Amino acid sequence: MSYIKIKRPKFSILDKVYVVELVKGLCITLKHLVLSLLGKTPAKKEFNGKGVGACMPFPEQRWDDRMPEYYRGAPTLVRGEDGRERCVSCQLCEFICPARAITVTPGEVSPESGCQKQEKAPREFEIDMLRCIYCGMCQEVCPEQAIFLSKEYLITMTDRKNAVRNKETLYRLGGTRKGLVNKWNQYK
Amino acid sequence: MMDAILNWCDNLLENDIWFYLITTVIKLVLMFAVILAFVVLSVWIERRVAGWIQDRPGPNRAGIPLTLFKRYGSKEKQPLKNLLHYFGIPETCWIARLCTWLKLDRDIPTFGLMQPCLDGGKLFLKQENTPSYVRKLYFTIAPMLVLGPPMVAAAVVPFASSASTCWGDINMVVANIGIGPLWIFAISGLSVYGLTMAGWSSNSKFPFLGGLRATAQLISYEVAMGLSIIPLLMMFGTLNLQDIVSNQAANGWTLLPLWGEGLSLQRWAMMVPMALSFIIFVTCVFAEANRTPFDMAECETDLVGGYHTEYSSMKFASFFMGEYAAMVIGSALVVTLFLGGWSIGFGIDEALAAWCDWVAVICQFLMFLIKLVAFIFFFVWVRWTLPRFRWDQVMKLGWLVFLELAVANIFLTAAVLYFIK
Numbered sequence: 001m002s003y004i005k006i007k008r009p010k011f012s013i014l015d016k017v018y019v020v021e022l023v024k025g026l027c028i029t030l031k032h033l034v035l036s037l038l039g040k041t042p043a044k045k046e047f048n049g050k051g052v053g054a055c056m057p058f059p060e061q062r063w064d065d066r067m068p069e070y071y072r073g074a075p076t077l078v079r080g081e082d083g084r085e086r087c088v089s090c091q092l093c094e095f096i097c098p099a100r101a102i103t104v105t106p107g108e109v110s111p112e113s114g115c116q117k118q119e120k121a122p123r124e125f126e127i128d129m130l131r132c133i134y135c136g137m138c139q140e141v142c143p144e145q146a147i148f149l150s151k152e153y154l155i156t157m158t159d160r161k162n163a164v165r166n167k168e169t170l171y172r173l174g175g176t177r178k179g180l181v182n183k184w185n186q187y188k
Numbered sequence: 189m190m191d192a193i194l195n196w197c198d199n200l201l202e203n204d205i206w207f208y209l210i211t212t213v214i215k216l217v218l219m220f221a222v223i224l225a226f227v228v229l230s231v232w233i234e235r236r237v238a239g240w241i242q243d244r245p246g247p248n249r250a251g252i253p254l255t256l257f258k259r260y261g262s263k264e265k266q267p268l269k270n271l272l273h274y275f276g277i278p279e280t281c282w283i284a285r286l287c288t289w290l291k292l293d294r295d296i297p298t299f300g301l302m303q304p305c306l307d308g309g310k311l312f313l314k315q316e317n318t319p320s321y322v323r324k325l326y327f328t329i330a331p332m333l334v335l336g337p338p339m340v341a342a343a344v345v346p347f348a349s350s351a352s353t354c355w356g357d358i359n360m361v362v363a364n365i366g367i368g369p370l371w372i373f374a375i376s377g378l379s380v381y382g383l384t385m386a387g388w389s390s391n392s393k394f395p396f397l398g399g400l401r402a403t404a405q406l407i408s409y410e411v412a413m414g415l416s417i418i419p420l421l422m423m424f425g426t427l428n429l430q431d432i433v434s435n436q437a438a439n440g441w442t443l444l445p446l447w448g449e450g451l452s453l454q455r456w457a458m459m460v461p462m463a464l465s466f467i468i469f470v471t472c473v474f475a476e477a478n479r480t481p482f483d484m485a486e487c488e489t490d491l492v493g494g495y496h497t498e499y500s501s502m503k504f505a506s507f508f509m510g511e512y513a514a515m516v517i518g519s520a521l522v523v524t525l526f527l528g529g530w531s532i533g534f535g536i537d538e539a540l541a542a543w544c545d546w547v548a549v550i551c552q553f554l555m556f557l558i559k560l561v562a563f564i565f566f567f568v569w570v571r572w573t574l575p576r577f578r579w580d581q582v583m584k585l586g587w588l589v590f591l592e593l594a595v596a597n598i599f600l601t602a603a604v605l606y607f608i609k
Contacts, residue, residue, distance in 0.1 A: 026569060026573050029572060032243060036244075037240055043243070051245060054244075055243070
């Protein structure tokens with residue numbers, strides 16, 4: 001085995017005395033301190049900062065418009081363009097969920113939905129937001145494109161019961177998605 | 189009646205012992221209040237400066253909690269109205285008008301100064317969790333041993349010159365004894381017993397290692413620290429801190445000899461050993477106070493939390509406060525020995541004292557506080573600049589560099605004092 005000799009930097013006496021380097025370091029931190037106190041931190045604009053430092057004062061100022069497409073927030077259920085519940089309660093999301101946040105209670109599809117072919121629809125669909133880890137596996141596993149991670153990130157509740165989101169809430173948050181899943185369309 | 193009381197007070201104060209006792213108690217309370225206030229203040233300084241150095245604002249939200257009462261009322265931004273409503277006070281009464289006049293009808297910004305107080309309150313309310321495997325007695329004593337010594341050590345630090353009253357002079361130092369620095373070294377050295385005891389009684393490996401490190405570090409640096417101030421004592425010829433500061437007030441600060449006898453060649457030649465002494469002493473104070481870059485005892489990357497791993501709630505808080513109290517005392521000592529203590533400098537002290545000694549005392553006290561804050565800022569500044577040393581580097585620096593340098597410095601000082609007149 002050949003070995004590679006690492007070239008160590010050679011320190012001059014000035015470096016070894018350490019005091020000069022120490023002063024240099026102190027100057028760097030002082031520069032940051034002064035700049036942030038003056039509100040002239042270089043990266044300030046980039047970080048949408050305000051006031052002291054480069055920080056964005058969060059609740060007053062937000063970054064929602066610059067959130068990336070792939071942001072993973074709270075999972076929601078969606079309806080198709082035709083208003084059909086996409087979920088067929090196959091329970092794959094429930095099984096894949098590593099945190100066991102999802103509980104699906106399967107049921108018959110209601111006769112007035114106009115889509116008897118899919119046979120099943122969730123009677124109740126619950127996601128415990130205290131358990132959810134926003135991994136996005138439910139979205140990935142869903143064969144019906146019925147569950148999506150939204151961009152909602154402010155999830156706070158006053159007690160544990162409020163943390164569980166039921167089917168109604170999930171559909172309200174999810175809204176409708178474009179792009180038809182034509183699998184169940186009986187005229188096709 | 190009033191005359192009788194005043195007469196009685198007069199008689200009491202004319203008695204030397206009572207005069208001494210009463211003034212000492214007042215000074216004691218003042219010093220204690222200053223230290224405790226500075227412990228809180230230095231926590232705030234630490235967090236704010238850390239923020240600024242890292243381009244953050246730091247804790248700036250906590251203010252006077254009038255804003256809290258928003259929650260009880262509507263969402264309009266009138267905390268005062270809601271506060272009054274909350275207590276059932278009508279809006280037009282004199283209390284409301286007084287508050288409006290005092291500008292209390294809006295959020296009061298305190299620049300986050302309330303944060304340390306709130307943190308303290310939080311720590312009071314936290315669950316006290318004592319593991320079952322610890323040695324209860326020593327486990328309980330340890331935090332007290334850490335917090336106590338710095339408070340006691342403060343007794344010899346002079347915070348102003350003396351002032352005269354009709355009953356006698358008051359020397360503005362709690363204990364005007366002739367062994368100033370030695371007292372501080374001896375007492376603050378005791379606080380390491382707290383760390384060691386905490387480490388040992390916690391009965392688990394990381395606190396134990398932390399305690400061991402604290403002991404080894406204290407021994408290594410106490411030696412260099414003691415030796416490093418000997419040149420200073422050779423120059424001033426006294427161990428009384430009040431005398432040292434008076435000398436500096438008259439003849440220029442140790443590191444700034446710009447007036448009085450400080451302009452002599454000898455004093456300027458002394459700047460070399462004094463600067464050396466200053467560097468060694470300040471580094472040793474950092475090590476003594478267990479501050480980064482020498483916080484080997486709690487070194488969270490390799491020792492979890494070091495000696496206070498097993499502590500929670502107020503016991504942890506006393507370790508925390510003890511650390512900051514040590515920092516305040518260390519700063520006070522450096523300021524006293526090297527930066528002129530309470531002296532304003534440039535001969536202003538004498539002029540003020542000749543005019544009115546109480547004004548001089550108050551100005552000097554303020555000056556002392558300003559210097560203290562400045563040095564605490566330096567402490568924090570260094571902490572957020574330097575990474576932590578490795579353990580063997582710390583030992584090497586203490587024994588192989590500082591000890592030798594301090595000893596050589598003594599001889600250098602002796603030579604300067606002997607040859608340059």
